[in-house]
Amino acid sequence: xxxxxxxxxxxxxxxxxxxxxxxxxxxxxxxxxxxxxxxxxxxxxxxxxxxxxxxxxxxxxxxxxxxxxxxxxxxxxxxxxxxxxxxxxxxxxxxxxxxxxxxxxxxxxxxxxxxxxxxxxxxxxxxxxxxxxxxxxxxxxxxxxxxxxxxxxxxxxxxxxxxxxxxxxxxxxxxxxxxxxxxxxxxxxxxxxxxxxxxxxxxxxxxxxxxxxxxxxxxxxxxxxxxxxxxxxxxxxxxxxxxxxxxxxxxxxxxxxxxxxxxxxxxxxxxxxxxxxxxxxxxxxxxxxxxxxxxxxxxxxxxxxxxxxxxxxxxxxxxxxxxxxxxxxxxxxxxxxxxxxxxxxxxxxxxxxxxxxxxxxxxxxxxxxxxxxxxxxxxxxxxxxxxxxxxxxxxxxxxxxxxxxxxxxxxxxxxxxxxxxxxxxxxxxxxxxxxxxxxxxxxxxxxxxxxxxxxxxxxxxxxxxxxxxxxxxxxxxxxxxxxxxxxxxxxxxxxxxxxxxxxxxxxxxxxxxxxxxxxxxxxxxxxxxxxxxxxxxxxxxxxxxxxxxxxxxxxxxxxxxxxxxxxxxxxxxxxxxxxxxxxxxxxxxxxxxxxxxxx
Numbered sequence: 001x002x003x004x005x006x007x008x009x010x011x012x013x014x015x016x017x018x019x020x021x022x023x024x025x026x027x028x029x030x031x032x033x034x035x036x037x038x039x040x041x042x043x044x045x046x047x048x049x050x051x052x053x054x055x056x057x058x059x060x061x062x063x064x065x066x067x068x069x070x071x072x073x074x075x076x077x078x079x080x081x082x083x084x085x086x087x088x089x090x091x092x093x094x095x096x097x098x099x100x101x102x103x104x105x106x107x108x109x110x111x112x113x114x115x116x117x118x119x120x121x122x123x124x125x126x127x128x129x130x131x132x133x134x135x136x137x138x139x140x141x142x143x144x145x146x147x148x149x150x151x152x153x154x155x156x157x158x159x160x161x162x163x164x165x166x167x168x169x170x171x172x173x174x175x176x177x178x179x180x181x182x183x184x185x186x187x188x189x190x191x192x193x194x195x196x197x198x199x200x201x202x203x204x205x206x207x208x209x210x211x212x213x214x215x216x217x218x219x220x221x222x223x224x225x226x227x228x229x230x231x232x233x234x235x236x237x238x239x240x241x242x243x244x245x246x247x248x249x250x251x252x253x254x255x256x257x258x259x260x261x262x263x264x265x266x267x268x269x270x271x272x273x274x275x276x277x278x279x280x281x282x283x284x285x286x287x288x289x290x291x292x293x294x295x296x297x298x299x300x301x302x303x304x305x306x307x308x309x310x311x312x313x314x315x316x317x318x319x320x321x322x323x324x325x326x327x328x329x330x331x332x333x334x335x336x337x338x339x340x341x342x343x344x345x346x347x348x349x350x351x352x353x354x355x356x357x358x359x360x361x362x363x364x365x366x367x368x369x370x371x372x373x374x375x376x377x378x379x380x381x382x383x384x385x386x387x388x389x390x391x392x393x394x395x396x397x398x399x400x401x402x403x404x405x406x407x408x409x410x411x412x413x414x415x416x417x418x419x420x421x422x423x424x425x426x427x428x429x430x431x432x433x434x435x436x437x438x439x440x441x442x443x444x445x446x447x448x449x450x451x452x453x454x455x456x457x458x459x460x461x462x463x464x465x466x467x468x469x470x471x472x473x474x475x476x477x478x479x480x481x482x483x484x485x486x487x488x489x490x491x492x493x494x495x496x497x498x499x500x501x502x503x504x505x506x507x508x509x510x511x512x513x514x515x516x517x518x519x520x521x522x523x524x525x526x527x528x529x530x531x532x533x534x535x536x537x538x539x540x541x542x543x544x545x546x547x548x549x550x551x552x553x554x555x556x557x558x559x560x561x562x563x564x565x566x567x568x569x570x571x572x573x574x575x576x577x578x579x580x581x582x583x584x585x586x587x588x589x590x591x592x593x594x595x596x597x598x599x
Contacts (some may be wrong), residue, residue: 452565
């Protein structure tokens, strides 16, 4: 294994999915084998290194004494003692052990894309007191003992040409002999409050008319959160032969969101106790509502905590408006609707086109990014949800961070459907779910016979084709059959022109089923069953074309009027439900012709 100064940095051939150069263990000769290295001891450090110059300390721009005074004034100081302690003495970030020797890793190839950027970043962090001076590795080890670095890399900021420096604290990956920093951190131990899409929707639905909202962003939010000095040895950075000790939480550490989140939760409490709000926050982004009777300005909001040292970004502030952007969506407080920003919608369409281009290959990070963007988009386009499973599977299929793989056929097909559906869907989602329109839609399926449907005055029944089997241990189970019943019911509504009865303000239809499983998957938009998911895709495609959505409702079998139809007992059905007297002539789609035959 090459020594520290002989190790060559890989060329920057990729931005994502790269592996760092081999591990360098402090105190090992270049010819030392791995087994021998494990038993070796570190090189002794010269005694002339002054141990009094310990670079580990607590640095934050937040003025803790002023924060504590304000908390006491507001009567909530006791609730936030743990945060005050963290700001004064550094936060526990979950690092439990000191390594048995010092470990250093070569940086990712992407770190060489813009060395001046990293030079400038390090200088800025030093000026802010968050990075120590650069040490020769021997010197740092002599002062603080064993330490470790994590590979640096550069990644693009979302929707920007600018770069962000990250530390890959999950490296090495799946190595039991040398676990990564994150491998020893349990992020569940660092809970925080999240202003989710659902909680934001609920908040806005409860607002009176005349409200406005402003959005605020904290600059370098993680970096204002200090790390306990006795854990800083695990957060070192190696750059151009020098090791820098990092004193603040950083992107790449799995506990960072929760650690900073404790500070953000305290700020939320301060603002609520000071009369601001309602409000929601997502990491460092704050959405604050000004109620009709309130008169505070954006400056009033900022001054409450800017005087305490909280570095709010004035450039990223979005002024008070009845339509405000938050967590990547535009929220209209007056109309109670949410939409995807047009530039994001356009970027999603371009991304789909890129992924479907012939011969294209992608890395694990790019696959994970695609899945994340599609999940985000499907938040307000629920009809897209059945088409996301293949993207999730592809992202989890990679065996190496260096691999570049072609999208498999199922993923390419799903992306094609998404490209087709996006232009058909209105880029707007009402926050209040409309009461579904009841057109008398019932459906049922049985493994022994087939499917029965009623929509208003029309009924239809099909039996399973000869040789086609439905049930346990079959490719097609009862969940799939019940989903087919929903699809055929929708086709009956379309075939008989019943959608003319649907007012544009509703566009949400009620369908009844006695299968809890299909009720769940229809309302959720996806299933773990491949066959059921395929049927959902067909159903959701029809819904998108007609600007509709469904709400499935469970009813017991004894109350389901189509129970007799699904067992082939047409006479019993007509006797028990005479209002449905017209036998439908709706044609079967090509995907079901070989599986069903009409009565």
